[in-house]
Amino acid sequence: MKKFFTLLKIEGKLSLRCVDSIFFGVCMPVGIMILIGLIAGQNPATSDGGYTLIQSSFGALVTVGICATAFMGIPLTIADYRDKKILKHFFVTPVSPTMLLWVHAVINMLLSVVSALLIYLVAKTFFGYEMIGSKLAFIGSYLLVMVSMYSLGLLIASLCRTVKTANVVCSIVYFPMLFLSGATIPFEIFPQPLQAVAGFLPLTQGIKLLKSSSLGLETSLLLPLFVLVGSLVIGISLSMRFFRWE
Amino acid sequence: MKNCIEVNNLSKSYGNRVVVNNLNLAVKKGEVFGLLGPNGAGKSTTIDCILGLKSFESGSVRVLGMDPTKERKQLFERVGVQLQSSSYQGNIRVGEVCEEIAALYRLPSDYRDLLSQFKLDQYLKQPVAKLSGGEKQKLSVLLALIPQPEVLFLDELTTGLDTEARREVWQVLSDLKEKGLTLFLTSHYMDEVEVLCDRVCIINRGHVLVTDTVPKLIQKSPYKRLEEAYLWVMKEEIAI
Numbered sequence: 001m002k003k004f005f006t007l008l009k010i011e012g013k014l015s016l017r018c019v020d021s022i023f024f025g026v027c028m029p030v031g032i033m034i035l036i037g038l039i040a041g042q043n044p045a046t047s048d049g050g051y052t053l054i055q056s057s058f059g060a061l062v063t064v065g066i067c068a069t070a071f072m073g074i075p076l077t078i079a080d081y082r083d084k085k086i087l088k089h090f091f092v093t094p095v096s097p098t099m100l101l102w103v104h105a106v107i108n109m110l111l112s113v114v115s116a117l118l119i120y121l122v123a124k125t126f127f128g129y130e131m132i133g134s135k136l137a138f139i140g141s142y143l144l145v146m147v148s149m150y151s152l153g154l155l156i157a158s159l160c161r162t163v164k165t166a167n168v169v170c171s172i173v174y175f176p177m178l179f180l181s182g183a184t185i186p187f188e189i190f191p192q193p194l195q196a197v198a199g200f201l202p203l204t205q206g207i208k209l210l211k212s213s214s215l216g217l218e219t220s221l222l223l224p225l226f227v228l229v230g231s232l233v234i235g236i237s238l239s240m241r242f243f244r245w246e
Numbered sequence: 247m248k249n250c251i252e253v254n255n256l257s258k259s260y261g262n263r264v265v266v267n268n269l270n271l272a273v274k275k276g277e278v279f280g281l282l283g284p285n286g287a288g289k290s291t292t293i294d295c296i297l298g299l300k301s302f303e304s305g306s307v308r309v310l311g312m313d314p315t316k317e318r319k320q321l322f323e324r325v326g327v328q329l330q331s332s333s334y335q336g337n338i339r340v341g342e343v344c345e346e347i348a349a350l351y352r353l354p355s356d357y358r359d360l361l362s363q364f365k366l367d368q369y370l371k372q373p374v375a376k377l378s379g380g381e382k383q384k385l386s387v388l389l390a391l392i393p394q395p396e397v398l399f400l401d402e403l404t405t406g407l408d409t410e411a412r413r414e415v416w417q418v419l420s421d422l423k424e425k426g427l428t429l430f431l432t433s434h435y436m437d438e439v440e441v442l443c444d445r446v447c448i449i450n451r452g453h454v455l456v457t458d459t460v461p462k463l464i465q466k467s468p469y470k471r472l473e474e475a476y477l478w479v480m481k482e483e484i485a486i
C-alpha cells in the first residue's frame with residue numbers, strides 16, 4: 001500500500017503540473033456553471049417545466065470532468081507511458097505495471113470528483129441550487145457513468161498503437177462527446193435530427209441518467225443503464241483483449 | 247561457483263526471421279559478462295528474453311535460479327535493469343523519478359548517496375528533461391542500482407557519455423564488482439569491455455560466435471587489442 005501511495009503522490013504531482021487536464025477537467029466546467037448561472041440564473045429550463053436551468057443542467061455539467069479525464073487524461077497518459085517504455089520498465093521491478101494504471105485511474109477519478117464537487121459548491125453557494133432527486137442515486141449514477149466512460153478511455157488506449165493516433169482519436173471522441181451529448185450545451189435545444197444522432201453517444205445516455213436522478217424524475221432508465229453497462233462490459237473486455245504494454 | 251544467469255538453447259524469432267538461434271550462456275556469481283555484437287545481432291532481444299519481457303519459442307532461462315516470468319516479483323527485488331534508451335514521464339524531476347523507483351523495492355539503497363556518487367546530486371530538483379544526454383544516461387544506470395541488486399543488467403550502459411562520465415560509471419561499477427555484484431552488459435565500446443568484462447560472448451544474427459575471457463579471446467586472434475580481435479571474429483564469421 002505504501003508503494004501505491006508513493007506512486008500516487010508523485011504521479012499526482014505530475015498530473016497537476018499539466019495545466020490542460022486541470023483546465024479542461026475543472027476550470028472549464030466550473031466556468032460554464034458560472035456562465036449559465038449568470039445568464040439564466042433562476043430562469044426556467046426550456047422544455048421540462050418546473051425546474052430552473054441550473055437544476056436541469058447540473059447533471060450534465062458534472063460529466064465534463066469525467067469527459068476530460070476519460071477521453072484525454074487516461075488514454076493519452078497510457079499511450080505516452082507505453083511509448084516511453086515506462087510501462088515496460090515496471091515489468092522488471094517487483095511491482096506490476098497494472099499498479100501504475102490503477103494509480104492513474106485514481107488520480108483521474110479524484111480530478112473528476114473535485115470538478116463535480118466544485119460545480120456543486122458554486123451552484124449551491126452562488127445560485128441557490130438544490131438537488132431535487134436523491135443524492136445517493138445521483139452519486140451511484142455518477143460513479144456508473146465514470147467507470148463506463150473510463151473503460152472507453154482504456155479501450156482507446158488499447159487500440160491506438162502510438163501517441164499520435166491516440167491524440168487524434170481522443171480529439172475525435174472528446175469534442176463530440178463534450179458538445180453533442182449535452183454536457184456543455186443543453187441537449188433539449190438541439191434540433192430533432194441532431195438529437196437522434198447524439199442519442200447514440202454513450203455519454204448522452206449517461207447524462208440522461210444523471211439528469212433524471214438529479215431531478216428525481218420517474219422516467220424509464222432502462223436504455224441509459226443498458227448503454228452504460230454495455231459500454232463498460234465492451235470497453236473492459238476489448239481492452240483486455242487488445243491491450244499492449246509496449 | 248554457482249551460475250547466476252543460465253540460458254540454455256534459447257531461440258526466438260519474429261515471424262520468419264530468427265533473431266536468437268539456439269543461444270547458450272552462463273554467468274557466474276560475481277562475474278562481469280559482456281554480450282557483444284553489431285547492431286541488430288539480437289543483443290537486446292536476448293536481454294528481453296532473459297528478463298521475461300519477451301516470450302521465446304524454445305529453450306530455458308534461469309536468473310538467480312528463478313524463472314523470470316513465474317517468479318517475477320521475488321526475482322526483481324534482487325535484480326537491477328537498465329533498458330536501452332530509457333525515457334521518463336514528462337516534467338518529472340530527478341529526485342521524483344528516484345523516489346518513485348525506490349518506492350517499488352523492499353530494501354532500496356539511498357538514492358541521494360547514488361546521486362552524489364554519479365555527481366548528479368545538484369540536479370535533485372531539476373526536471374529530467376533538462377538533463378543532457380549523458381546525464382540522462384547516467385541517471386538510467388543509477389536507477390538500475392537503486393534496488394541494491396545482486397545481478398545488474400545494463401543495455402548499452404555508456405552510449406552518449408563523455409570520457410569523464412564514462413570513467414565515473416566504470417568506477418562505480420568496478421567498486422560494486424569488488425562487493426560481489428554480477429553484471430551482464432552490452433556495449434559497442436571495446437575499451438569499456440576490456441576494462442570491465444571478465445568474459446564476453448560475441449553474437450551475430452542470433453548465433454553465438456565465441457564465448458571466452460577477454461585475454462584468451464585476444465590471444466586467439468592475431469591482434470593485441472580487443473577491438474581488433476572483435477573485428478577479426480566478425481570477419482571470420484563472414485568468411486564461414
